[in-house]
Amino acid sequence: MLNDTTLLLDLDGVSVVRVERLTDGTRRVHLATADETATACPSCGAFATKVRGSAVTRPRDLPYGENGLEFHWYKRRWWCAEPACPRGSFTEQVPQIPAGARITARLRDWAGRRVRDAGSTVIQAARDLHLSWPTVMDAFRDQAREVTEAPLPEVEVLGIDETRRGRPRWEQDLETGKWHLVRDRWHTGFVDALGTGGLLGQVEGRTVPDVLSWLVAAPLEWRKTIKYVAIDMSTTYRAAVRLALPRATVVVDHFHVVQLANKMLSTVRRRTTAEIRGRRGRADDPEWKARRRLLRNREDLTGEQFAAMWNTLLDEGDIGQRLLTAWIAKENLRSLLALARTAADRHRIGHARWKFLTWCADSDLPEVRQLAVTVDRWWTEIEAFIRTGHSNAKSEGINRVIKLVARNAFGFRNADNQRLRTRCVTTRRARGHLRTAQL
Ligand SMILES: [Zn+2]
Incomplete structure (x- = not known):
């Protein structure tokens, strides 16, 4: 019985003296120190021989x-044997249960993990x-060090992307009635865009110095x-990359280019309706009805859907003409970007761009x-995308996880904690490494 419990405990440095079963079913395990080095003074290292007294601690496991x-x-207090030692006396401790600790080291590690x-x-x-919350947070910080201090994996394509931290906050000026953005916090994330390194790091803010x-x-x-850095169409990120990674080729993410074209299309629609009809769009305006189809990719529309959109807008005269002009511009741009999938040569890319x-x-x-x-201003970076096909798609996936982590924690008040949690959850490398280590 005694040996069994010792084996099951597997807690180095202490041995089981006896086990008592309490009326509520709890087993009280009486422990004694079983580590000779526990009698060594933690300050000077001298082994003590003179007992000063005893103490009982109840560490949780x-x-x-x-x-x-x-x-x-049950542990003893000792007088330090070294007369020159400033410490005087000390209480026994073992690595699993350090002095003053109310929980075992393995419970602390487990909470952190x-x-x-x-x-x-x-x-x-x-x-x-x-x-307590601070105990777990401290334990987590220690465990997270394995992730944050691990060397960065080799990265061929680095993705840089921004995520909003919390909701933006607006305040109304009571005198002018105008609304001001008083708080809008961002994180910039660095991602292994091609490999499996996941999120490599995060900083607060999204300026060049950040x-x-x-x-x-x-x-x-x-x-x-x-070799490559995939970014959205942010001049700030481009400037920072040129400074810090002058040899890398900047690749602009195609998703953001298409997004820009779609935004253009919606602006044209709103302005045209306002100019020609002299009011805002209404649900029965043909251009309002077609607004979603206009944003969809040509190849995702059936022949029938396409014909219906096209002919209705054509029948609308000037309004329709303008919208179809903008729509063709968007689709021409999409055809240009789609060349990334076809390993097109310089000539074909040049022709599509000209068109x-x-x-x-x-x-x-x-x-x-x-x-x-x-x-045209981003052509070098867009062409780099067409030639390589590298994108920031992984950042988008990681951003979803980041938002999920934030939601689970009901929004973080502390940006450092948020970055640490996010980093650990999205770093596949560290988790894989741990799993192998445990086997
Ligand atoms: Zn000492």
Whole structure:
């Protein structure tokens, strides 16, 4: 019986003296120190020989069995044998139960790993294990170090993307009645866009210095392995990448280019309705009815749907003409981007680009022309996408996880905690490594 319990406890440094069963079914385990080094003074290392007194501590351990175990550890206080030692006296401690600790080291580690690997919130883990929030948070911070201090995996395509942290807050000026954005917080995330490294890091903010702070802190040798950087159409990110990763090719994410074209289309529709009809759009306006179809990809519309949209708008005269002009510009741009999937040569890319640009230039619509200007300004990066097909799609997936983590924690008040939790949940590398280590 005694040996069995010792084996089951598997707690180094203490031995079981006896086990007592309490009326409520709890087993009280009486422990004695079983580690010779526990009598060494923690300050000077000298082994003590003179007992000063005794003490009982009741450290809590991992949940065990249905009724649980309750530890009573009888330990001694010693006088330090070294006369020059400033400490004087000390109480025995073992690595699993450090001095002053009310829980065993393994319970603490377990609580930390629950948050790190199982995606549990700090509050959930604290409640389940009957620990305090600060205890679990500290334990998690220690466990997270394995993730944050691990060397970065080699990354060929780095994705940089922004995520909003919490809801933006608006306040109304009581005198002017105008609304001001008083709080709009962002995180910038760095992602292994091609490999399996997941989220590599996050910083608060999305300015050039914010992005630079993370990039320049990464080892130079690691930065040299990055060949491409996928970003959305943000001039800030482009500027930061050019400074910190001058050798990498910037690739603009095609999803954001199409998004820009769709935004242009909606602007043209609203302006046209306002100009020609002299009012805002109504549900029975043909252009309002067609608004969703206009944003859909040509290949996703059936022949019938396409014909219905096209002919109705054509019948509308000027309004329809303008909308179809904008729609063709969007579709020409999409055809250009679709060349990424066909391994097109320079000539074909050049032709598709020319077709898009001339169509825009020939139109009378300022929004369409502006789209051409923007595409031209980003042409190097768009062409890099067409040639490589690299995108920021993984960032989008990771962003969904980030939002999920934030929702589970009912919004984080502390940005550092949020980044740490997010990082651990989205870093596949660390979790895979841990699983192998446990086997
Ligand atoms: Zn000492």
